[in-house]
Amino acid sequence: MKNKVAVHWFRQDLRVKDNPSLNYLSKKYENIIGLFVFDDVNRDPRLGSASKVWLCESLKHLNEQLNGNLILLKGDPQECLEEILNFFDVEEVSWNRCYEPWVIKRDKKIKSNISEKIKVSSFNGSLLWEPWEILKDDNTPYKVFTPFYKRGCLSKKAPRNPETSKINFFNHNFRSTNICDLQLLQNKEWESQTLKIWQVGEAQAEKIMKNFLEEGIKDYSDGRNFPKKKNVSRLSPFLHWGQISPNTIWYALSKVNDVGEENIEVFKSELGWREFAYYLNYHFPYLQKENLKKNFDNFKWKNDEISFQRWTKGETGIPIVDAGMRELYQTGYMHNRSRMIVGSFLVKNLLIHWKKGEEWFWDCLFDADAASNSASWQWIAGTGTDSTPYFRIFNPVTQGQKFDPEGQYIKKFVPELNDMPIKYLFSPWECPENIQNEINFKLGVNYPNPIVDLKESRKRALLTYEILRRENSK
């Protein structure tokens, strides 16, 4: 079987290590062609701005890993594949699966079309457990995380062990689009600014993981709640694009010693939440667009564009919320604790539809992931199958005091409040005028008044839910 050419179609698996499709092909074929298609035809929704930046950087790295032999094309993958099949003497095409509804639909069609002339194989390169393999005894999908994870996943077979093969990428003379011609970048200041704290690529993913396992995992269970601490992995963008496999992380965790079983288990369960999001998106393909809990369909969301804009800019006048939103805009990332706080604030205090928040995150996050993003927004909004109960409304003042006790996170992203005494840092609207004068600060000038009263808006949210409940019981 040697000396034949096979095509590996890269999608959300931009890595060479532990890549099941590549492993499979490399055992059968001497020469492998690596293809990436920027599909701007079928994609739903379109890539967010941050994702485009990440992808652009990633493709540069991947091309280097392939010694410049990555074939980069733009358009409809079906047509691109046909072109390659006509040019080379291709024996087999293979890829790792994606799980978004639109991709499943697209790939199914492509597979049935080209498998008439050529062998096509697909693999699991991005999940620890296939969504269709985890079902309850009655063969229906789980809706609650804990039984899904513990009984559904952990008691099933262990995840695939990571494996890396030696791969020969074919030195070809086929056309390849210049990365710049994909028009992923708009030469905006924002693009280079956000990238500053990141280095993209497979090698970097491994480095970050190693560093996290040495430094961050130690106090993960507790420390992950504090935005200023270095206890979160920040591997999410790499996981999304497959620059590291969850399997690699899963088994690397098992080899870590002396950091406490609890920390390891909690981090593993976070990988479990990622699985759960993909699982929900697979079994409930409307996850991205509609409430999982249908009884929320009549909820009276507010159409408040002005408040929404101020939320996106981090100008709500609530320090911890603004810090989170500015972290997002400035770094393409937001700490998990802040995500919950700003999410709760948008959906409950402002009564703005979770979909609006989901879309903003989609555009700004380097780790923008359709399944995780939608599932998490539905969780915080209370519209998900297994979500926070509606009466649980985060108090951003308390949250700040608890999880940013010294205010370092707030001050980093909201430097206007640098001199604010800690007593008023989380609620500057309570700072008396004489103290404001002392620190040369004026509320409403140097930093905005809060756009809503926290107590009032909390009451209003509870009332709105109460109305929904009554409407539904009619």
Place this chain on the structure above:
DNA sequence: CCTGGAGTTGTCCTA
């Protein structure tokens, strides 16, 4: 089919 226990991440009030 029935039944009982459980459900990521909170807040507020009260004693």
Place this chain on the structure above:
DNA sequence: TTAGGACAACTCCAG
């Protein structure tokens, strides 16, 4: 100051 219970009811899940 602090710990404990209420918050509201439902659906999910497993025996």
